[in-house]
Amino acid sequence: MPAAADSHGVTKVVDNISRLSPDLLAETCLHILTYLRGHTRGVDSAEVSDKVQRAGVRLDHEAVQNIVRFLLLTFRSAGKSSLSGDDLVSKLEEGSNKWPKASLQVLHRLWSEHGASVHAQQEVQAMLSISQLVDVQWKLGMAVSSDTCRSLNSPYVTLLLKIIEPSGQISQRSFEMTIPQFQNFHKQFKEMAAVMETV
Structure with a gap:
């Protein structure tokens, strides 16, 4: 979905996301969505990486950073475009045909629950875009x-x-x-x- 990422890069990130269990993916997405909804000050990819390692998934810190970056860009872009859960899944499937069904279901469910508040927070941040x-x-x-x-x-x-x-x-x-x-x-x-x- 992110325009800056090439198709090989997207495929690699999707392959790494597919190695996360649905629960671990949901926890990672919630960490990101909590930030995008304005409830935390940032996304700590080191913390996410520690959780991935503790879950027994063999991904190095850079791979986890790329997952976090991809999900941040995906959710930000979906928020700016005010996409529905179905639209988000369609865009992701356009970007890569390697998405596991379980991962798409997690993303659809979480975006359907939190997408509107991410969009509202983005509108507020656009008016107050200062450090x-x-x-x-x-x-x-x-x-x-x-x-x-x-x-x-x-x-x-x-x-x-x-x-x-x-x-x-x-x-x-x-x-x-x-x-x-x-x-x-x-x-x-x-x-x-x-x-x-x-x-």
Whole structure:
């Protein structure tokens, strides 16, 4: 179904999906649909991979990532097109004739149950497509060499921000600040928090 995937790539992913039991496929799909309905912050393919390994299915992490990516693209595309469960199954069968009947039944059932809420969430996200800050970590260090510090052995703060992009992928950004810059940053954050409490 995803246009970006070539037919050999789709066939390989479908072959790997067919190695999942209907229950394991349903659990994987629910993990993805829960994210697409806005109830979780992202899809952790490492967690999905661990569940697949614990179930005794021999798929490497990259193969599981490809399954997750394929299902994400499939459900997103179905949500944008407002497809019914029958339409979704038809599109999947057009993309590959290797689909096991049990897998298609799982996808049909779950999409029929959750497709409308995925579509509604996509409409909301389209209006609010901005990144979200989910974690801030910081550490204090001493400068050995720097463009902004006048002398060596000056303290600095490194900030690491975890951000969820509108696509759902989690990315990290880091930057360094001098102590006065960090104090100003902290002051501005406190001011923002105070304003948000009054809203």
